[in-house]
Amino acid sequence: MAKAAGEALFDPVRSDRTFELVVQRIREKLAAGELRPGDKLPAERELAKQLDVSRNVVREALRVLENAGMLKTRKGAHGGAFIEEGSAAQISAALNDLVILNAVSLDDLFEARVMMLGMVLDHLAKSGKAPDLSALEANVAATAEAVAKGESARRVPLARAFYHEIAALTGNRALEFTIDAQTEMIQTYLRRRVSDMDGDKLLHSRRAFLSHLREGRFEAAKLELSEHLDRVHRRLWNAPPTP
Amino acid sequence: MAKAAGEALFDPVRSDRTFELVVQRIREKLAAGELRPGDKLPAERELAKQLDVSRNVVREALRVLENAGMLKTRKGAHGGAFIEEGSAAQISAALNDLVILNAVSLDDLFEARVMMLGMVLDHLAKSGKAPDLSALEANVAATAEAVAKGESARRVPLARAFYHEIAALTGNRALEFTIDAQTEMIQTYLRRRVSDMDGDKLLHSRRAFLSHLREGRFEAAKLELSEHLDRVHRRLWNAPPTP
DNA sequence: ACGGGCTATTGGTAGGTCCAATAAAGACCG
DNA sequence: CGGTCTTTATTGGACCTACCAATAGCCCGT
Known part of the structure; x- marks a missing residue:
């Protein structure tokens, strides 16, 4: 079916910013149940390596998720980003x-x-x-x-x-x-x-x-x-x- | 009045992370009405200089506010961070x-x-x-x-x-x-x-x-x-x- | 008058350094 | 042996510099 009038024929090749893609990836893991409350994400440096992005991007993604209440981060050894339970x-x-x-x-x-x-x-x-x-x-x-x-x-x-x-x-x-x-x-x-x-x-x-x-x-x-x-x-x- | 039992006598000198302080500052400007929907924040580099923090910290703060729906950023000349109206x-x-x-x-x-x-x-x-x-x-x-x-x-x-x-x-x-x-x-x-x-x-x-x-x-x-x-x-x- | 390219400004990404906090392992002492 | 102190490896937090990419407005040539 043809696109309705007013809609663009082509979507931008790359609309999302990198950190948004990272956020999306992690949200997917959560939605799929691969990550559950209490679980710990890889360290920032490790995550950056795995996703092949800069640590900066990972940090911004974590900041977004943390702000949304889905994560909490702790400093120090055995620290990291931990999945939170939902709250009001x-x-x-x-x-x-x-x-x-x-x-x-x-x-x-x-x-x-x-x-x-x-x-x-x-x-x-x-x-x-x-x-x-x-x-x-x-x-x-x-x-x-x-x-x-x-x-x-x-x-x-x-x-x-x-x-x-x-x-x-x-x-x-x-x-x-x-x-x-x-x-x-x-x-x-x-x-x-x-x-x-x-x-x-x-x-x-x-x-x-x-x-x-x-x-x-x-x-x-x-x-x-x-x-x-x-x-x-x-x-x-x-x-x-x-x- | 004395503090209740269990409460610390001294609060930490610096509990919040720097980017959270920046977020707080901007929220205050919004709450005070100094920043209104449609207004543009200073450029990231400029804001970093004014607040005397790294640009990275400013970016993380903007990311949080953007994620909360209070900002939107645009690239390019005359781009920047613009205050949004509230939405569902x-x-x-x-x-x-x-x-x-x-x-x-x-x-x-x-x-x-x-x-x-x-x-x-x-x-x-x-x-x-x-x-x-x-x-x-x-x-x-x-x-x-x-x-x-x-x-x-x-x-x-x-x-x-x-x-x-x-x-x-x-x-x-x-x-x-x-x-x-x-x-x-x-x-x-x-x-x-x-x-x-x-x-x-x-x-x-x-x-x-x-x-x-x-x-x-x-x-x-x-x-x-x-x-x-x-x-x-x-x-x-x-x-x-x-x- | 108009189209096209140039350019300054600005956000986005990269990748490094250093610092601070912290839990666990190890050293030390009673 | 047990408890305490110290060290250390790990990890997030902050900072910095450099470069890329998009873009509005200006300027120039036609």
Whole structure:
């Protein structure tokens, strides 16, 4: 079949830059399962020799993959480039850049997150099955302990985990990662303020939410959650972002 | 206040690698609005001189920013590194990597997208306002034309735009970008098959969806959309991914 | 007025040097 | 024998110089 109008008849002989070809090669190995998380890539010098490119090219390729969260490098003997597991950090970094470029506002991000968490609850309501709340229960218990002991620093990761566990109730990893990314992103802008919040008020909200879930009152849970997040949102408004 | 137990008393004097410091500097300029989309960074050699680092370090920093979608570089005279606008490409690349790393499945991604599109319609229903459907109308009209003329290649970007416009109905850019990313991601795996689909069946679904929206039947629209996507999903199943 | 080649600028690649970190092996001492 | 210190090989990080390749704009000749 002939090419559609507007498309070039000839593709460039060499469009990609060398380091992009190297990135592609390594991505292929990953996609094919030849490289698995934890594995170590050959040393930079060795890789350069094998691929017959300069070490510089290899380094730029590794930098790209590292930035994409697929690698981490360690210096020293027995150091090297090691394959990482996937994490939400990649998406949250992308979201962060969109905020930096003024392509999306923090308000939109916040609203989107509330909507998606509500969506998770709707999904649970529709599925009919009683969700496994043990992880959330444990999280709230740990939060209660942190509040009681005044360990405000511990509350930040616990808050992140709380929303993570809500997303995890769907069993959909794509949603997990997306919501995690939003949470991570917003927490970086709230950082210190999270732990400033009144611990008792927080716990009250968490427990009300949980009891709604236990009893299958998904709409009430949704309302409790969105009201809590609204309160947090107002705190964000008072504190201009500090990236 | 004293540091919590387990935290180091002194931070390392220099923890970050040089190119990361350069990345940080440029990000700061972007966040501060000193660099705006379309602007050109100094030449690599010049930037290296100003920052007092080697050109190599500058290149690695530019590579990271380029990979994050914030820059594009052009060769030749009056070439250089130019600030880009934000796009969903950054998020879809992250999603793609998560699929490559087997952290999320295509099925999950597909389901998440259906859920989010449904969420958009729920949101519209709740808002009470009649959405502006002109963009969607135009899109379906263009699709009809492409189908009539047999220009199957044109249908792929039109399909992407269709879902984009649905997301845009919320006016929430974070949702737009997230849903765009999912669409882009899934289209890369479906690529050729999209245009194989029966054009008349596609148009019928699109028009039914639109008429539901026009009349405010959001639940019916949601059902029509999810059924259409289910059909597409089944096509995906028959075609193993080719990344 | 127009087409074609020249040239300065700029990114891309190469391949070398040196430095810093680090884990493992070996030397040393109690 | 056991623990500690030192050495050493390996590896990533930074730097440098040189050269190649693309390209926009200028200049020249027709």
